[in-house]
Amino acid sequence: MMYRKIKPHNFSEEELREIWKTEYCQKSIVTFDGIIVQFFDQMFDHCFFESHSRREKDKSILSLNRLEKIYWIKDTLQDPEAILKDGWDSKTGSYDKSRRIALVKNNYIVVIIIFSPVKARFVTAYEVNSEENLKKILASPDYKK
Template sequence: MKFYEDMFDHAFFESENRKRKDKSILSYNRLEKIFWIKATLQDGNAILKKGWDNQSKEYYKDRRVAIVKGNYVVIIRFTGLLKAKFVTAFEKEDISNILSGPDFERSMEYFGEDK
């Protein structure tokens, strides 16, 4: 798993105006949970769902959404065999739309053969 500088704005800042999505305000609430990201990715009991692409209105083949603690969400994007890039992490009060999506499935492309 790799973290890139460009993803920190999205994960640890909030928008003053949701419509503009400017990510102009440092979120202390999100910063307090920075260590939750690793814990979520390693949690064997996390709920795993496929990520949703709002633009194409279909599920991503390379995105995994992990949910722990009832409503904490971590999204990663697979980039190759056993490689992924952090996308974002957040708390969401109503995650019913995420839970109603299909379960994440391990593919040969990103996980190789099952042992």
């Protein structure tokens, strides 16, 4: 896979949103195992803004680190070498087989929710910065289709 980075500081926020829209919202993204993943304009904010505090979850800071990997989302979903795990649902406090985590490059994850055998919706993507959280993800159940 390519896993190319961009220099987000060379783009305006509007241009970055346009990349999101044209690359994800207006195209059909299919995982390596045949699941069509839906993306929507408003997901940009959730994915590319970070909170200045984990407690507040205010999503007030545009994350250049996340944006430089804007194309990694597609690459990760289409990478047959990705490690696939069941996702954690914090609301229920348990693993959810409809949430799939794809882990690549040692610490980059993309989370999708699968709602039919061939359809899913994008949730988020980011680098896992905590060794403890990475260990939890790696210890979670393997995803089984």
